[in-house]
Amino acid sequence: MDLLTFARGPALKIALAVFCVGVTWRIVSIALLRIRRTENRPRNSWLRSALSGVVAVGSRSWPHRAFIARTGAGEALGYSYHLGLFAVVLLFTPHILLIGSLSGVTWPGLPSGAISVVSVLTVTLLLAVVFRRITHPVLRLLSNADDYFSCFITLLVLVTGIAATAHIGGPYQTLLAFHILSFDVLLLWFPFGKLMHAFYIFPSRALNGALLARKGAVS
Amino acid sequence: MNESAVIPGATIAAGEDRSDAARVTGAMRGFALEIGALSAFRMESCIHCGICAEACHFYIATDDPQYTPIWKVEPFKQAYKREASAFAPLVRLLGLKREVTAAQLENWQHLLFDSCNLCGRCSLICPMGIDVAALIEQARHAMFDAGLAPKELYAKAAHQKRTGQPEASAERYRERLLAIGKDFGVEIPLDRTQVDLMLCVPRTDIEDYPGAVAALARVMAHLGISCTFRSDGLVAENYGYFAGGKEWQRDISLRLIDQVIACGAKVLLVPECGHAYTALRWEAADLYGAPLPFRVLSVTEFLADELRAGRLALNRADLGKTTFQDPCQLVRKGGVNDAPRALLAALGVDLHELENHGGFAFCCGGGGGVVDIERAAPLRYRAMETKLREVDDTGATTFLTSCSDCRRTFDDAKAHFDWERKPQSLLELVAANLAGPGRSA
Numbered sequence: 001m002d003l004l005t006f007a008r009g010p011a012l013k014i015a016l017a018v019f020c021v022g023v024t025w026r027i028v029s030i031a032l033l034r035i036r037r038t039e040n041r042p043r044n045s046w047l048r049s050a051l052s053g054v055v056a057v058g059s060r061s062w063p064h065r066a067f068i069a070r071t072g073a074g075e076a077l078g079y080s081y082h083l084g085l086f087a088v089v090l091l092f093t094p095h096i097l098l099i100g101s102l103s104g105v106t107w108p109g110l111p112s113g114a115i116s117v118v119s120v121l122t123v124t125l126l127l128a129v130v131f132r133r134i135t136h137p138v139l140r141l142l143s144n145a146d147d148y149f150s151c152f153i154t155l156l157v158l159v160t161g162i163a164a165t166a167h168i169g170g171p172y173q174t175l176l177a178f179h180i181l182s183f184d185v186l187l188l189w190f191p192f193g194k195l196m197h198a199f200y201i202f203p204s205r206a207l208n209g210a211l212l213a214r215k216g217a218v219s
Numbered sequence: 220m221n222e223s224a225v226i227p228g229a230t231i232a233a234g235e236d237r238s239d240a241a242r243v244t245g246a247m248r249g250f251a252l253e254i255g256a257l258s259a260f261r262m263e264s265c266i267h268c269g270i271c272a273e274a275c276h277f278y279i280a281t282d283d284p285q286y287t288p289i290w291k292v293e294p295f296k297q298a299y300k301r302e303a304s305a306f307a308p309l310v311r312l313l314g315l316k317r318e319v320t321a322a323q324l325e326n327w328q329h330l331l332f333d334s335c336n337l338c339g340r341c342s343l344i345c346p347m348g349i350d351v352a353a354l355i356e357q358a359r360h361a362m363f364d365a366g367l368a369p370k371e372l373y374a375k376a377a378h379q380k381r382t383g384q385p386e387a388s389a390e391r392y393r394e395r396l397l398a399i400g401k402d403f404g405v406e407i408p409l410d411r412t413q414v415d416l417m418l419c420v421p422r423t424d425i426e427d428y429p430g431a432v433a434a435l436a437r438v439m440a441h442l443g444i445s446c447t448f449r450s451d452g453l454v455a456e457n458y459g460y461f462a463g464g465k466e467w468q469r470d471i472s473l474r475l476i477d478q479v480i481a482c483g484a485k486v487l488l489v490p491e492c493g494h495a496y497t498a499l500r501w502e503a504a505d506l507y508g509a510p511l512p513f514r515v516l517s518v519t520e521f522l523a524d525e526l527r528a529g530r531l532a533l534n535r536a537d538l539g540k541t542t543f544q545d546p547c548q549l550v551r552k553g554g555v556n557d558a559p560r561a562l563l564a565a566l567g568v569d570l571h572e573l574e575n576h577g578g579f580a581f582c583c584g585g586g587g588g589v590v591d592i593e594r595a596a597p598l599r600y601r602a603m604e605t606k607l608r609e610v611d612d613t614g615a616t617t618f619l620t621s622c623s624d625c626r627r628t629f630d631d632a633k634a635h636f637d638w639e640r641k642p643q644s645l646l647e648l649v650a651a652n653l654a655g656p657g658r659s660a
Contacts, residue, residue, distance in 0.1 A: 029305035030263060033256040039504035041514070043554050060348050063270075066579035067344050070273040075346065078268065138269035141284040147267050192306060197266045197347065204264040205348030207257075212350075215501060216554025218343065218578035 004173050007180035015187035022191025023199060043216035056209020056219045057202050074132070081129060084122030088115060088158065112165065119162045126155055146193040153189055156182040227333070227594055229325035232373035235366035239321035242365045246324050247302070249364025250295055252465075253357040254303055261354055262296050263304070264347045265289055271351050274344040276581050277334045280601040288341035288351040291330040292358045294319045324365055331358050331463075332369045333595035334602075337494075338547035338582035352552070359463030368462040372588045376458035380467045383451065383474055385422055385458045392425050393450045396432065399425075403433035406440060411447035417484040417513075418448045419455040419475060421492040423623040427630075431623060434650030435490055435518065441650075442525060443658030446488070452478030455495035456624075460502070461588030469506035472498060479513050486514045488521055491646050493548030493622040494586060500553060517549055518646055519621045523558035526565055532654035535567035542571050542615035544606075544629070544642065545580040546622030559621055559645060566652055571613040573606075581606045583620075585628025603632050610640060621645040 001009070042049065061079075063071045089095055093109035100106035110118070130151050133139045160182050162168075164175035189195065212219035237245070272278040272287040284290070301307060301316040310316050339352040362368060368376070375385035384392050393409070400407035408418075418439065424431040439446050452475040459468030479487045489496045500515040516524075525531035543563060549555045556577060563570050575581055584603035589595050610618055618640045620626055629642040 026263075026305040030256050030259045033254060033259050033303070035256045036505070039507065039510050040501050041504070041510060056348060060346055063344060063346075064579060066575050067273060070279075071270050071344065074268075074270065078346075136269065137282070138272045138278075138284040138287050138290075139267070142267040142269055142287065142290060144267070194266055197264065200260070200264040201347055204260065207260070208342065208345075208348035208350055212342075215552070216556065217550075217552060218556065 002173075002177075004177040004180070007177045007184060011181060011184045012187075015184040019187040019190050023196070026191050026196060027199065042214045044213055046214075049210045049213040052213030052219055053206035053208075053210030056212075057205045059219070060205045060209070077125065077129060077132065081122050081125035084118050084125060085154070085158075087118045088122060088161070091115065116162070116165065119158060119165075123155065123158050123162065126151065126158065130155075149189065150194045153182065153186045154195075157186055227329050229328040229367055230370040230594065231366065232368060232370040232377075235368075235373065237366050242321040242324060242367065243319060246294075246319065246361045246365035246367070247298060249361035250298055250358075251302070252364075253360055254299065258354060258357055259299065259303065261349045261351075262292075262299050264349050265296070266347060268346065271341040271345055271349075274340040276340075276584065276602040276605050277598065279605060281598075285330060286334050288335070288355065289349070291327070291335055292351070292354045294323050294327055295354070295358045295361060321365075324362065324367055327358075328362060328367050328369060331355060331362055332372065332587075333589060333592055334598060336547065336582040336584065336586035336589055338586055339552045340547070340579070340581065343551070343578065356463075360465050361463075363463035363465070368464065369588075369592050369594070371591045371593060372458060372462040373464075375591065376462040376464050376467050376471075379454065379456075379458045380464075380470050384454050385456065388426070392420075392422070392453050395425055396420065396448060396453065399429040399432045400436065402429065403437075405433045405436045407436050408439070408447045410450055411445075411482065413483045414445045414447045415484060416444055416446040416486040416488055417452070417475075417479045417482055418446055418488050419490060419495075420448065420453055421455050421490055421495065421623040423456070423492070423627050424490065425454075427627060428623055428644065430647050431491060431644045434644065434647040437650045438522070438646070438653065441653045441657035442530060446484070447482055449478040449482060455490055455492045455499075457495060457498040458588070460494060460498045461591070465506070468498065468502070472503040472506055475499065476503060476507055476511065479511075484513055486516055486521075487511075489515060489517045491518060491546075491621045491623050491626075491644055493546035493553070493624060494588075496553050496555075497548040517553070517555055517558075517621075519549065519562065520555045520558040522646075522649055523561040526561060530658075533562075533565045533649060534652040534654045536648055536652045538568055538617040538648075540571055540613070540615040541568045541617040541619060542573055542610060542613040543576070543645075544573070544583060544610075544618070544620035544622075544625050545577055546620060546625050547580070547582045547586055549622060550580065551578045562645060562649060563619070566648060568617075568619075571615050573609045573613060575609065581609070583622075583625040583628040585624055585631070590624060590628045590631065599628075600632065600635055603628070607632060607636065607638060615640075618642050619645050619648065 091110040092115045096106050096109045133143050160179035164179045209219040271289050275288050277286040297316050298319050301310050335355050337352050341351040379385040396407055420432050457468055457471045459471045489499055496517050504511045584599045589599055620642050626642045632638055
């Protein structure tokens, strides 16, 4: 079995299995902890609170006016590379075809030239994010191996993808194998580290928004 | 903690000397009691983006990363990962998270108590929607169980649990209350039964602002409200809440709850005291174990309701340029957003808002018991500077608030900085501008 066959065969299957089981267990393990009911009287109805929770999912995507001056640039940097990631993952035609072969659903992609530009831009932004994490006193204090490894593996998938597409650094088959292998590692790592935020972000915002609205407070 | 500035040593309350092992065991027991799905979810969701620092006046004033709000719960995130998270056995096996140590907990006393007002501003900035302040409050519970509540808060909580008032006074508060009534020429309703509403009073007002106590009684009399103070449930503040002693908080809350039930009131009116509002409006029922058999209202929202219902009319107050300090617990965390401004509008106040106001206002710096912690004063003064600058920038000649702890904190700043503004009570302003003869007349 050559490296490419291994990467997109057994390695991918194992990685997907670990991803699915791990993510499910990580979410279930929280749900298994006690959920306390509160006895205080809400100021707003559960319906209004729930709607506020839904609104908070969107409104927390950008800082409130009071905070923009201090956090706008950092948040813009973070969101920019996420947008780049989404574009590369979901709008690159080979990725769409792969997803289509598994799900039967396809959609139009961006021209490969545009994807190349976006990919390089995304890598640059992600490097800037890592640089900021290393140099900003608050981020440096908070950061641990999980944060750095999550950034590293994301970068690796992007860089090997660019290399494979541009045929830089070796035969295409080998580069593609490295790209898929790095993605396998990302899937394996996903349930254990910070990448899980992809599953937490919307329910977390919604919950906080709903709980604050329950008290009539701004969210 | 390599990057932090000076961390003052922990203060240990008398009677709370313990071995390191006992301290860690206590903290972990307290922590385990607190961990539920909600707090676990909050800790899991943190992406270490550090944005919460940018909402915190302690960080903004110092640029010291240790004051990043989520960092203040780091030992408890560490313990959660090691003991209760999805892959806790793996975390322990591979040594990915170290056990929390007594020394670490002692260092964190400064972060959890001296440098956090529980103001909740960080909970509004988090892009993941984490209520960081709620986690800090839970961490305080664990610190209390480790015997690591700051000595001042511990002593006041212990005294209040035992006697009903947070510290000894030359004259017991009951007598002091009656004396205030005499001094200000207002009747103090005391120990009545079968009333509609029960009143309580901030210890800060009893000690420092008797005019606010008289104002409360005067407004109630003017409105013809059937109400009473109760000798056995006078004090609004809850030092158990500040110290993190959940059982003590419960006992102190029960003292008031029992009195409301005893006098048959349908409403417990929380005076101008933000943390008392949080403790009674949002936390007491959970500690009581059932919905409270009465409503809890802040005096500010009660007066605004009376105004809206047409039962309260106010004269215009000629104050000149005025600004208003939003108490965090009442507004940002309590949802009493519109009431203060409804009253200010009815008084015809020329309101000039602070740069950050309403739910986004900065804390006065004294909340969460910080104003009572002697060691925290230098840091508190630094953190307050942002707020004082905002007040100065409005050019207001009158500075109002509706929280006696805010008032006390600003008065302290007035003395410390030789600041020219004097905070005044919104309730006292209302009492001084009541229109009409009143219904009790």
